[in-house]
Amino acid sequence: MMEVDARGFxxxxxxxxxxxxxxxxxxxxxxVLVESEVSRENxxxxxxxxxxxVKVERIEDGFRLLLSPSSK
Amino acid sequence: xxxxxxxxxxxxxxxxxxxxxxVLASLLVRWGNPANMGFCAACFLRDITGALGLxxxxxxxxxxxxxxxxxxxxxxxxxxxxxxxxxxxSAPLVRFLLGALMMIGALVFLGCPVRxxxxxxxxxxxxxxxxxxxxxxxxxxxxxxxxxxxxxxxxKLPALPGWLFPAFTIVLLLFAIFTPYFIFSxxxxxxxxxxxxWVALVIGLGVGFLAQRTRMCFVGGWRDLxxxxxxxxxxxxxxxxxxxxxxxxxxxxxxxxGFSDQPIAHNNHLWNFFSMSLVGLAATLLGGCPLxxxxxxxxxxxxxxxxxxxxxxxxxxxxxxxxxxxxxxxATFGAWAVGIGLxxxxxxxxxxxxxxxx
Numbered sequence: 001m002m003e004v005d006a007r008g009f010x011x012x013x014x015x016x017x018x019x020x021x022x023x024x025x026x027x028x029x030x031x032v033l034v035e036s037e038v039s040r041e042n043x044x045x046x047x048x049x050x051x052x053x054v055k056v057e058r059i060e061d062g063f064r065l066l067l068s069p070s071s072k
Numbered sequence: 073x074x075x076x077x078x079x080x081x082x083x084x085x086x087x088x089x090x091x092x093x094x095v096l097a098s099l100l101v102r103w104g105n106p107a108n109m110g111f112c113a114a115c116f117l118r119d120i121t122g123a124l125g126l127x128x129x130x131x132x133x134x135x136x137x138x139x140x141x142x143x144x145x146x147x148x149x150x151x152x153x154x155x156x157x158x159x160x161x162s163a164p165l166v167r168f169l170l171g172a173l174m175m176i177g178a179l180v181f182l183g184c185p186v187r188x189x190x191x192x193x194x195x196x197x198x199x200x201x202x203x204x205x206x207x208x209x210x211x212x213x214x215x216x217x218x219x220x221x222x223x224x225x226x227x228k229l230p231a232l233p234g235w236l237f238p239a240f241t242i243v244l245l246l247f248a249i250f251t252p253y254f255i256f257s258x259x260x261x262x263x264x265x266x267x268x269x270w271v272a273l274v275i276g277l278g279v280g281f282l283a284q285r286t287r288m289c290f291v292g293g294w295r296d297l298x299x300x301x302x303x304x305x306x307x308x309x310x311x312x313x314x315x316x317x318x319x320x321x322x323x324x325x326x327x328x329x330g331f332s333d334q335p336i337a338h339n340n341h342l343w344n345f346f347s348m349s350l351v352g353l354a355a356t357l358l359g360g361c362p363l364x365x366x367x368x369x370x371x372x373x374x375x376x377x378x379x380x381x382x383x384x385x386x387x388x389x390x391x392x393x394x395x396x397x398x399x400x401x402x403a404t405f406g407a408w409a410v411g412i413g414l415x416x417x418x419x420x421x422x423x424x425x426x427x428x429x430x
Contacts, residue, residue: 008162
């Protein structure tokens with residue numbers, strides 16, 4: 001699975017990186033690492049608006065967001 | 073309280089916060105702040121810069137409690153929601169410079185992105201020129217973001233540096249309360265017009281709290297509309313404008329609709345456009361408008377503190393070197409400064425890219 005490591009970046013960079021990954025790999029699952037609550041919210045919102053479901057895992061220094069494209 | 077906030081529908085919280093902020097910004101004018109300047113992140117920080125004697129423009133010196141409230145309100149919210157994290161090290165010097173340029177741009181227009189909306193909500197159509205310029209600047213910033221622009225990663229730091237700016241804010245609050253002899257305070261001009269200290273402070277605290285929770289940003293809203301077609305942050309901007317406009321109408325505080333003879337404004341369209349383009353570009357590269365930088369400064373982001381310190385330096389430069397505009401119009405050097413500022417911001421946009429990790 002492709003992984004985007006956006007830890008340490010403040011918004012909007014994590015969103016920009018996730019968007020780029022989504023655009024380059026349409027309908028592929030993605031893992032996005034972010035550090036802050038704000039980035040978690042923003043990346044999740046972007047992913048949901050693009051039809052992905054989002055699963056959040058806590059990791060040591062932030063969150064791992066697992067984005068899976070919906071089946072349609 | 074945490075549960076209450078978490079239970080709210082996010083969109084409702086955004087619109088509520090925007091409306092409340094807009095209404096309060098308008099009421100602050102009724103309670104003593106300058107016309108169409110109930111709240112202005114750039115102008116108010118400039119007033120604080122003057123109060124500290126870092127510039128000597130006698131009409132704009134006052135410790136604005138709204139700004140202190142913003143930082144402390146954000147600090148309280150960040151603690152209450154366990155979001156206070158000290159971090160830093162993401163190109164601090166570049167942030168300082170962009171902060172200074174952002175302030176110079178705002179002082180040539182005479183307002184930050186918040187006041188641009190307030191001016192329009194008070195009938196000043198120059199607000200439209202400014203918003204178009206701001207959106208153009210944000211658009212330029214987005215082009216750089218898409219090319220891979222960023223200011224690098226920040227790292228986690230020990231707690232202390234994150235506490236420094238809120239602590240400095242408390243020192244400023246003590247200065248505001250006890251007005252020691254070395255603090256300047258305008259006796260005429262916009263700096264002499266202000267709401268009572270505790271009113272301004274409480275409103276600042278409330279707005280700071282809500283802004284921290286909603287991630288309110290008066291450039292980010294426009295950016296997200298264009299970049300990801302998302303109206304999340306923009307809904308705050310829209311609600312803010314409606315709140316201010318309706319309150320102005322109810323209070324009979326509307327001026328006349330037009331470009332000329334507006335309060336604390338000039339109608340040089342060319343430089344209103346370009347100065348706010350500079351603000352929009354710098355804010356997009358920095359990841360947030362002047363208000364957002366102060367909110368981040370309250371939650372442990374020392375990079376945002378560097379930006380705010382840059383804004384203070386920018387305010388000092390703007391007034392000491394005669395770059396700031398006045399109601400008489402744009403100063404010659406002000407136009408030059410905006411032109412050079414745009415050039416510098418563009419160079420930063422081109423050159424700051426992450427090195428590819430191998």
